[in-house]
Amino acid sequence: MMLRRVASGLMIEKVRVTAMGEAPALLWFAMRAPLAALWRRRKPCYGLQRVEQRGGWTMRDNQYHRITRRAFAGSALAASIALTGAAKAADKMLRPTALGDLGPFYPVERLADEDADLTWIKGHAKRAIGNVIEVSGRVLDRHGNPVQGADLEVWQANSVGRYAHPNDTATASLDPDFQGYCQIRTGAGGDWRITTIKPAAYDSPIGRRTPHIHFDVRGKSQRLVTQMYFSDDAASNAADMLYKGLGDWADTALASLDGAAKYRWDIVLMDG
Incomplete structure (x- = not known):
């Protein structure tokens, strides 16, 4: 389904917002109920007429129907709320740690001791030098x-x-x-x-x-x-x-x- 308001050139559709991750789903579900109600309230109109200042048009199966300014604004508001919620969810996500280089010195000869204390080697009499x-x-x-x-x-x-x-x-x-x-x-x-x-x-x-x-x-x-x-x-x-x-x-x-x-x-x- 696609909504088009000819007078302002505004179009609302199911969009892809890859930077927000879940934004497309949130947007679609938020808009679904208002759009369904809007479709039920449609009034038939024959032929494409000049768009009046107070309204717009919806298109489905080549049939045009009047959308009131209030109904259109309601759908646009739902879309805006969904996008805002998705943006806030994206903002709360943590940034992944940057990739680094493996380097030329990945160990090829390892000690038997590989525990979490690198300052002591089992069987050695003293600790490693340094802070x-x-x-x-x-x-x-x-x-x-x-x-x-x-x-x-x-x-x-x-x-x-x-x-x-x-x-x-x-x-x-x-x-x-x-x-x-x-x-x-x-x-x-x-x-x-x-x-x-x-x-x-x-x-x-x-x-x-x-x-x-x-x-x-x-x-x-x-x-x-x-x-x-x-x-x-x-x-x-x-x-x-x-x-x-x-x-x-x-x-x-x-x-x-x-x-x-x-x-x-x-x-x-x-x-x-």
């Missing part, structure tokens, strides 16, 4: 629902910017007591937490990399590879080519300070 930090958050879908049972792989450089990877030929020293990698799974509330060392910046073929941690997240229906950055490294972040490349999405990859040596970062998947 110990705690990073925690949740894995959510874009509606804010927690994603239980999501698998996270986490890896990073050590306190002097060196990866335990054969392709990292930097002159910075390795730390034999730093685990550098872990595998964890989210709980009922989508929660996750790791204890690690604050990674250092380092030079790379694409320029100096700001401190960051790599994440490979596997939810129920989506996989996300991304990199997490630190909010208290603003100057270093601004000079990092990959961080700058995120543009308006950079804030979705930024962990915020949540106390002394604690950071908070929620990971948002499109569909969980």
